Amino acid sequence: MPNRGDKTLGRFALGRLVNSIPLVLGVIVVNFLLVSFAPGDPVTALIGDFPAPPEYVERVREQFGLDQPVHERLVRYVVNVARGDLGFSFANRLPVLDLVLERLGRTLVLMIVTVTFATTVGVALGVMAARKPHSAADAAATGIALAGYSIPVFWLGQILVIVFAVWLGLFPAGGMRSVRVTYTGLAALLDRARHMVLPMFALSFRYIAITTRLTRSSLLEVMNSDYILAARARGISERRVLWEHGLRAAALPIITVIGYSFAFIVAGSALVETVFGWPGVGRLMYDSIFTRDYPVMLGILLVVSLSVIVVNLLTDIAYALFDPRVRY
Amino acid sequence: MNGPVRDFWLQFRRNRLGMVGLALVLLLAAVALLAPVLAPVDPFRTSRQALLPPMSPGFLLGSDHLGRDVLSGVIWGSRVSLLVGLAAAATATFIGIVVGAVSGFFGGWVDELVMRVSELFQIIPRFVLALIVVSFFGSGLSNLILVIGILSWPQTARIVRSQFLRHRALPYVDSARVLGMKPLRIMFAEILPNVLAPVIVVASLDIAQAILMEASLGFFGLGDPNLRSWGGMLNTAQGFVQRAWWMSVFPGIGISLAVLGFNLLGDGINEATDPRLREG
Amino acid sequence: MSPAELQSKTAHPVLAIENLVTEIRSVRGLIRPVDGVSMSFPAGKIVGVVGESGSGKSMTAFSIMQLFPTSAARVAGGRVLLGETDLIGRSPEQMRAIRGSRIGMIFQDPTSFLNPVLTIGRQIEQQLEAHRWTGGPPAGDRGQSYANRVSELLTSVGLPRDVSTRYPHQLSGGQCQRVGIASALACDPDLIIADEPTTALDVTIQAQILRLMMRLQRERAVALMLITHDLGVVAEVCDYVYVMYAGRIVEEGDVRSLFAAPQHPYTRALMSGVLSLTGTGNIGFAVPGSVPDLAAPPSGCRFHPRCPHAMPRCSQEAPPLFDRPSGRSACWLHDEATP
Numbered sequence: 038m039p040n041r042g043d044k045t046l047g048r049f050a051l052g053r054l055v056n057s058i059p060l061v062l063g064v065i066v067v068n069f070l071l072v073s074f075a076p077g078d079p080v081t082a083l084i085g086d087f088p089a090p091p092e093y094v095e096r097v098r099e100q101f102g103l104d105q106p107v108h109e110r111l112v113r114y115v116v117n118v119a120r121g122d123l124g125f126s127f128a129n130r131l132p133v134l135d136l137v138l139e140r141l142g143r144t145l146v147l148m149i150v151t152v153t154f155a156t157t158v159g160v161a162l163g164v165m166a167a168r169k170p171h172s173a174a175d176a177a178a179t180g181i182a183l184a185g186y187s188i189p190v191f192w193l194g195q196i197l198v199i200v201f202a203v204w205l206g207l208f209p210a211g212g213m214r215s216v217r218v219t220y221t222g223l224a225a226l227l228d229r230a231r232h233m234v235l236p237m238f239a240l241s242f243r244y245i246a247i248t249t250r251l252t253r254s255s256l257l258e259v260m261n262s263d264y265i266l267a268a269r270a271r272g273i274s275e276r277r278v279l280w281e282h283g284l285r286a287a288a289l290p291i292i293t294v295i296g297y298s299f300a301f302i303v304a305g306s307a308l309v310e311t312v313f314g315w316p317g318v319g320r321l322m323y324d325s326i327f328t329r330d331y332p333v334m335l336g337i338l339l340v341v342s343l344s345v346i347v348v349n350l351l352t353d354i355a356y357a358l359f360d361p362r363v364r365y
Numbered sequence: 366m367n368g369p370v371r372d373f374w375l376q377f378r379r380n381r382l383g384m385v386g387l388a389l390v391l392l393l394a395a396v397a398l399l400a401p402v403l404a405p406v407d408p409f410r411t412s413r414q415a416l417l418p419p420m421s422p423g424f425l426l427g428s429d430h431l432g433r434d435v436l437s438g439v440i441w442g443s444r445v446s447l448l449v450g451l452a453a454a455a456t457a458t459f460i461g462i463v464v465g466a467v468s469g470f471f472g473g474w475v476d477e478l479v480m481r482v483s484e485l486f487q488i489i490p491r492f493v494l495a496l497i498v499v500s501f502f503g504s505g506l507s508n509l510i511l512v513i514g515i516l517s518w519p520q521t522a523r524i525v526r527s528q529f530l531r532h533r534a535l536p537y538v539d540s541a542r543v544l545g546m547k548p549l550r551i552m553f554a555e556i557l558p559n560v561l562a563p564v565i566v567v568a569s570l571d572i573a574q575a576i577l578m579e580a581s582l583g584f585f586g587l588g589d590p591n592l593r594s595w596g597g598m599l600n601t602a603q604g605f606v607q608r609a610w611w612m613s614v615f616p617g618i619g620i621s622l623a624v625l626g627f628n629l630l631g632d633g634i635n636e637a638t639d640p641r642l643r644e645g
Numbered sequence: 646m647s648p649a650e651l652q653s654k655t656a657h658p659v660l661a662i663e664n665l666v667t668e669i670r671s672v673r674g675l676i677r678p679v680d681g682v683s684m685s686f687p688a689g690k691i692v693g694v695v696g697e698s699g700s701g702k703s704m705t706a707f708s709i710m711q712l713f714p715t716s717a718a719r720v721a722g723g724r725v726l727l728g729e730t731d732l733i734g735r736s737p738e739q740m741r742a743i744r745g746s747r748i749g750m751i752f753q754d755p756t757s758f759l760n761p762v763l764t765i766g767r768q769i770e771q772q773l774e775a776h777r778w779t780g781g782p783p784a785g786d787r788g789q790s791y792a793n794r795v796s797e798l799l800t801s802v803g804l805p806r807d808v809s810t811r812y813p814h815q816l817s818g819g820q821c822q823r824v825g826i827a828s829a830l831a832c833d834p835d836l837i838i839a840d841e842p843t844t845a846l847d848v849t850i851q852a853q854i855l856r857l858m859m860r861l862q863r864e865r866a867v868a869l870m871l872i873t874h875d876l877g878v879v880a881e882v883c884d885y886v887y888v889m890y891a892g893r894i895v896e897e898g899d900v901r902s903l904f905a906a907p908q909h910p911y912t913r914a915l916m917s918g919v920l921s922l923t924g925t926g927n928i929g930f931a932v933p934g935s936v937p938d939l940a941a942p943p944s945g946c947r948f949h950p951r952c953p954h955a956m957p958r959c960s961q962e963a964p965p966l967f968d969r970p971s972g973r974s975a976c977w978l979h980d981e982a983t984p
Contacts, residue, residue, distance in 0.1 A: 063485040067494075075501045082501070183382075187625035189577055191584045192599060192617030199610045210607070261714075267758035269712050271772040271828060272745030275737075281771070285762050297487075304492030308581055312603065322493065323585060326500050334497050342489045349488070361812040362761055 086329035124332035144317030163252025185246020296352025383633015389626025456514025461521025469529025569631030749829030766809025898972020
């Protein structure tokens with residue numbers, strides 16, 4: 038990129054990283070508050086309802102200084118979290134951090150595919166709508182956006198299962214891969230893709246609604262700007278005005294919203310994973326509620342909140358790369 | 366009807382989608398109020414006629430695995446959705462107005478703190494936080510309302526704050542100050558009425574969000590166990606998607622229409638009150 | 646230059662508009678910001694178009710390009726002759742091929758008319774690509790790469806070559822306007838339309854930009870339509886001037902004679918404003934009121950509600966352009982039949 042070295046971008050990223058430290062601490066404090074204010078013995082929140090050996094209970098009590106004053110407990114909590122110690126899940130017989138990270142990977146796969154698909158579809162619909170405001174295409178895009186904002190993802194998931202898995206038998210109703218047959222190579226990949234279609238669709242819908250609406254409004258605004266008029270006055274073709282001038286400028290708010298809706302899509306994926314039995318972080322959350330595995334629930338909250346901070350950071354960097362006006 | 370309300374109504378009436386929203390909301394309210402009259406049977410009454418498809422005698426929308434009437438469940442479920450939606454949004458709006466007004470009017474470190482906290486709320490996934498809090502404290506109706514309400518205030522607060530920041534520099538606030546009005550009086554008697562329109566819009570959208578959130582919690586098995594709710598019905602339905610589609614379809618339509626209604630209503634109010642949109 | 650001499654030069658203008666009418670659909674009904682305007686732009690000449698804001702001078706320019714800031718506007722009548730061909734009724738693609746190649750346009754606010762997320766070089770290159778620029782006639786320069794052409798253009802407007810790799814926000818307003826001029830010149834146009842090109846700039850920069858435009862215009866013998874509300878600029882640089890009021894031309898003429906003896910009461914009012922501004926005398930004449938509402942324009946002569954010489958006839962009948970020694974003027978005062 039002209040006139041902009043990696044050094045300055047690096048400095049910008051570092052600056053944003055430093056800015057997010059208070060947020061990281063804030064997230065940890067929220068977690069601590071949840072532990073402290075949980076009803077009953079706070080040790081329950083750290084261990085869960087699953088029967089744990091009394092030695093372990095004692096060790097946790099000691100480690101988190103549960104008989105110490107509040108500020109001492111907070112310091113110990115932060116130290117433990119910083120060391121990566123989020124407790125042990127007796128229901129899963131794994132350290133919480135390992136468990137959550139393993140599941141997070143599977144959730145991320147689903148999310149990345151979803152975001153890619155939804156962004157493509159949403160931008161395309163938004164462009165169609167913005168090109169001819171008040172046309173049939175615009176009305177359709179508005180309709181999709183309204184439905185996306187109103188239909189609950191888990192219900193959409195159930196309907197997709199009923200129609201496409203139960204009635205039509207086109208796609209599997211759940212899981213991440215076939216369990217009865219073992220595929221290898223390309224076949225295995227296809228098998229996984231087939232399992233991903235329905236959850237991806239369910240999860241995409243709201244995201245498509247967001248991007249469609251945003252692309253439409255952002256593009257309409259950009260296309261009314263002076264520099265679009267000037268580009269036309271230079272004889273640039275309509276197609277190029279739209280794709281190179283219009284969409285490039287309209288892309289900025291779209292990038293921001295895609296990045297910043299990450300927290301949103303996490304909630305959606307928790308619900309969708311439950312409907313489709315996708316073994317990700319969301320499904321883990323659902324299971325933990327039933328086993329009252331509190332350390333896992335708190336661990337998920339912490340890890341997911343921290344990933345939101347990371348994604349927001351990446352979003353800001355992407356924005357800076359796209360918009361030359363951002364000063365580092 | 367007096368001046369501004371009448372003006373608003375004349376503007377709003379011209380918005381077709383807004384009117385559809387209003388109709389859906391009124392329908393929801395009517396069903397919720399008249400549930401005891403409308404529902405054919407007690408929604409909890411079990412029978413031996415389990416998993417009957419729709420149009421079966423006595424079970425217009427079918428029955429679930431315990432032989433409970435789906436139609437009665439859907440009708441009674443509207444009460445939970447509407448109640449949680451309204452009460453949670455009211456809680457959120459109240460907190461949002463107070464926090465936003467204080468933050469925008471006084472500025473300084475109070476404002477700084479409020480902004481940081483609301484930033485934190487944007488980062489922590491609300492649904493996951495709600496799941497944890499509800500499973501800690503129990504999923505009774507009042508808990509659901511409080512949790513959803515407390516987690517939903519930041520948007521209202523941000524809007525009220527920015528409006529207060531703008532208004533506190535305007536001449537009429539200065540003259541109120543010169544006249545010796547107390548800050549509280551200026552905030553709530555002088556400024557607040559001027560910023561009410563966007564707050565109402567956000568409140569309407571908050572109701573929609575609260576209904577979705579309650580349904581999502583219910584789907585995760587964290588609804589009020591003593592009430593028949595749409596989310597709870599879908600939780601049960603999850604085990605029967607392969608066999609009883611009607612258990613999923615009807616409660617979901619209820620949620621979608623209720624949420625759509627409040628979304629459209631909010632958009633309609635927005636368009637009727639935002640002078641920028643009205644011109645174009 | 647006498648009007649007769651100029652008349653002979655304008656016999657074959659590079660671009661002429663005849664009876665142009667432009668309409669905008671608005672919530673308050675159909676309005677005509679340009680209502681029966683005729684102008685001509687001879688090669689190598691600078692033609693000024695002056696008037697208050699809202700007089701239709703910018704809309705005239707947009708009508709020539711058939712490109713409007715709002716989709717509610719359209720040319721409703723008249724002709725735009727580029728050489729021998731009428732541009733009205735041409736297909737969108739034919740018009741696109743003409744914009745930016747045969748007719749270049751320079752805008753008022755140079756910073757907002759450049760795309761903030763594309764480099765300067767990219768924006769001009771796009772234009773060259775759009776018109777498959779080949780070096781223009783003569784064929785000698787053919788094959789010159791777009792990048793070379795961009796540096797050549799930037800150099801010619803007094804900018805360093807490396808500006809092509811920069812973004813608009815990295816340039817000053819004056820530099821952006823130089824880019825605007827470079828882009829207007831990119832494909833060797835026959836006519837350049839400059840819509841208040843210096844209004845948004847610092848006073849010190851204004852003169853520089855104006856001098857640059859004049860130099861380039863003279864070197865290339867291109868016709869220049871200079872839209873401005875600054876009579877001083879007109880007096881300084883223009884050869885010929887049109888004075889517009891409420892969508893119509895009220896007076897036109899060779900600059901020197903028109904400034905020596907303005908004919909129309911409106912022009913005279915404007916001139917007196919200039920005089921009072923410079924402090925060399927105020928003849929006690931102002932233009933009270935403001936440009937009329939185009940949705941309900943005054944009857945007859947549109948200036949009559951503000952005119953100190955208004956007669957009963959002025960509100961009944963719109964005056965035609967009468968020939969005057971300095972050019973033409975649309976005022977009933979010039980009519981011999983007027984008592």
